[in-house]
Amino acid sequence: MAATEATHAAGEAYDVIVLGAGPTGENLADRAHAAGLSAVIVESELVGGECSYWACMPSKALLRPVTVRSEGRRVPGLKDAVDVPLDAPAVLAHRDAITSYWKDDGQVRWLDSAGIDLVRGQGRLAGPRRVVVNGGRVLTARHAVAVCTGSRAVLPPIPGLAEARPWTSRDATSAKSVPGRLVVVGGGVVGVEMATAWRALGASVTLLVRGDGLLPRMEPFAGHLVAESLAEAGVFLRTGVEVREVRREAPGGPVTVLLDSGDEIVADELLIATGRAPRTEDIGLDTVGLPHGSWLDVDDSLRVKGVTGGWLYGVGDVNHRALLTHQGKYQARIAGAAIAARARGVPILESDPWGAHAATADLRAVPQVVFSDPEAAAVGLSAAEAEKAGYRTRVVDQDLSAVAGASLYADNYRGRARMVVDLDREVLLGVTFVGFGVGELLHAATVAVAGEVPIERLWHAVPSYPTISEAWLRLLEAYRG
Numbered sequence: 271m272a273a274t275e276a277t278h279a280a281g282e283a284y285d286v287i288v289l290g291a292g293p294t295g296e297n298l299a300d301r302a303h304a305a306g307l308s309a310v311i312v313e314s315e316l317v318g319g320e321c322s323y324w325a326c327m328p329s330k331a332l333l334r335p336v337t338v339r340s341e342g343r344r345v346p347g348l349k350d351a352v353d354v355p356l357d358a359p360a361v362l363a364h365r366d367a368i369t370s371y372w373k374d375d376g377q378v379r380w381l382d383s384a385g386i387d388l389v390r391g392q393g394r395l396a397g398p399r400r401v402v403v404n405g406g407r408v409l410t411a412r413h414a415v416a417v418c419t420g421s422r423a424v425l426p427p428i429p430g431l432a433e434a435r436p437w438t439s440r441d442a443t444s445a446k447s448v449p450g451r452l453v454v455v456g457g458g459v460v461g462v463e464m465a466t467a468w469r470a471l472g473a474s475v476t477l478l479v480r481g482d483g484l485l486p487r488m489e490p491f492a493g494h495l496v497a498e499s500l501a502e503a504g505v506f507l508r509t510g511v512e513v514r515e516v517r518r519e520a521p522g523g524p525v526t527v528l529l530d531s532g533d534e535i536v537a538d539e540l541l542i543a544t545g546r547a548p549r550t551e552d553i554g555l556d557t558v559g560l561p562h563g564s565w566l567d568v569d570d571s572l573r574v575k576g577v578t579g580g581w582l583y584g585v586g587d588v589n590h591r592a593l594l595t596h597q598g599k600y601q602a603r604i605a606g607a608a609i610a611a612r613a614r615g616v617p618i619l620e621s622d623p624w625g626a627h628a629a630t631a632d633l634r635a636v637p638q639v640v641f642s643d644p645e646a647a648a649v650g651l652s653a654a655e656a657e658k659a660g661y662r663t664r665v666v667d668q669d670l671s672a673v674a675g676a677s678l679y680a681d682n683y684r685g686r687a688r689m690v691v692d693l694d695r696e697v698l699l700g701v702t703f704v705g706f707g708v709g710e711l712l713h714a715a716t717v718a719v720a721g722e723v724p725i726e727r728l729w730h731a732v733p734s735y736p737t738i739s740e741a742w743l744r745l746l747e748a749y750r751g
Contacts, residue, residue, distance in 0.1 A: 282408070282410070283410045284309060284310045284409065284411060287310055288310070288415075288416045288418055289312050290549075290586075291312075291313035292595075293598060294585050294586030294587075294595075294601065295586075297602035297606070298583075301607060302414075302606045303385055305609075309387070310387040312392075314392045316374040316377075317378050317388065318377040319420060320420050321595040322370075323369050324443050324444060325439065327369060328443040331361075331368040332471070333463060333642075334641075336467060336470040339356065340644075340706075344682060344683070362447075372444070391407070395415065395554035397557050398581065399411040413613045414583055414609045414613075415581060415582055416582075417582070418585050419549040420549050421548055421587035421588070422547055422548075424546060425438075426545070428516055429516070430515050430518070431513075433518065434516045434540065435518070436516070436539075436542045438543075439543060441539075441541070442543075448468065449468070450538050451473065451536070451538045452465075452468050452537055452539050453525075453537040455542050456543035456544040457477065457479035457480075457509075458484075458486070459485070461479075461544075462485060463640065463641055464541055465500060466500065469503050470503065470643075474506075476506040476507075477507045478527075480511065482510055488648050489688055489702045491704065496640070511530065512529065513529060514530045516540065524536050525537055525539065548566070548590070560576070565588065566584030568583070568591075570627075570629050570630065571618060571629070572601055572608065573608070580612075583608075585598065585602055586601060597632060600629065604628065607626050611627060634650065634720070635719045636649065637712050637713070639709040644684065645705065645709045648700065649701055649712060650690070650699050650701060650715075650719040651700040653700075656700060661694075663691060663693060663699065665688060665691075668686065668741050670686055671685060673738055674736040674740065675735070675736040679707060679738060685703065685705020685708065686703075687702065687704075687744075691725065695724075696724055696725045698718050701719065703741070707738065711738060714739065725746065725750075728746060
């Protein structure tokens with residue numbers, strides 16, 4: 271059957287049924303098919319999912335011109351040429367092209383070439399190994415059903431907020447024009463990235479944060495350096511504030527944000543970037559004894575706990591282990607291998623922490639890059655997380671501006687690196703970088719953390735000169751004394 275229009279038949283049987291055609295679902299189906307199992311994906315929206323059309327890809331398309339201009343302003347011989355306003359219509363047009371104009375033809379062609387069937391519609395569980403699509407078409411799974419439906423933005427219970435129809439992350443990445451005034455609520459990744467992008471495109475941006483800083487899941491210095499840069503770019507940052515009420519008298523008209531301090535802010539658009547919820551509210555979880563709309567509790571092979579027969583898997587955002595596209599794809603590879611092994615009766619290696627059937631990296635080595643200006647990148651545990659977990663640690667910091675490669679990369683380079691060392695085993699528990707271009711440094715840190723490479727061996731991993739990667743040598747020198 272072609273992926274574009276899998277033939278309708280009552281009670282169609284597949285080895286694996288996947289709910290959700292985002293990167294997680296696509297990768298899981300691909301791994302299952304590569305192992306010799308038949309697979310079908312059920313999707314109610316666009317093939318390619320949130321990442322392709324409303325998250326990773328469009329947001330980075332908006333941010334790339336921002337960071338290139340920022341870096342170019344600090345390069346002699348180039349700074350005058352790039353010190354100009356961004357061409358907002360051109361940036362938005364490029365964003366549209368990156369999302370394939372919100373059409374999924376190319377993604378569907380890939381599914382077809384991979385031998386994976388596609389059924390369009392809302393898939394709902396209807397008991398063990400059964401999925402009903404749009405209330406009629408019935409699919410049955412011989413071995414597994416995998417829920418890969420992702421997550422969605424949620425609005426906090428603020429009076430007047432829902433009626434004001436605020437932006438969520440989807441609106442912020444797909445808007446067709448630059449708002450004159452934008453209020454962003456939330457100091458996490460979405461809030462920081464969208465404040466960065468829309469300010470650079472010409473909006474007057476106010477960023478409201480309930481806590482005392484930005485990027486609270488990273489080392490404190492990451493949020494501090496990013497906040498400094500946002501302020502220099504003209505973003506009005508207010509910390510320690512909460513939104514008490516929102517008013518919008520007419521659709522498309524100005525929106526008024528009332529703070530707990532009594533202040534009022536008037537804007538053209540309001541972006542709420544304060545949390546996510548699993549997209550499991552309409553997939554029939556109750557038919558298999560699970561709470562409606564809940565996060566899925568899974569074991570390390572991504573199999574949902576408490577489901578008789580062990581046929582249901584929860585992969586990607588829905589299990590709340592690590593809400594990142596690359597982690598969802600990683601989990602999909604693990605789950606696909608586990609499903610194939612169980613289908614063949616091959617022993618499962620989920621008890622092996624770094625084995626083929628255990629998603630260990632979700633707990634020990636999750637990498638993330640915030641594409642702010644400057645970038646913030648981290649993997650593994652922060653110093654505070656390591657201390658809370660009971661490790662005996664040593665923290666080593668390095669000013670990135672002191673590395674020769676940084677002075678060549680940009681004038682007045684500002685950045686910082688930190689590694690958290692487990693003193694008992696002398697391996698890295700976590701690494702954080704902040705600075706221009708540091709996202710490309712992160713994978714080396716991820717290898718070191720996931721591979722538990724001893725400090726003694728890292729000393730022999732010689733960084734090329736003159737690159738910013740020489741920060742590794744400086745960190746190790748400081749540790750060794």
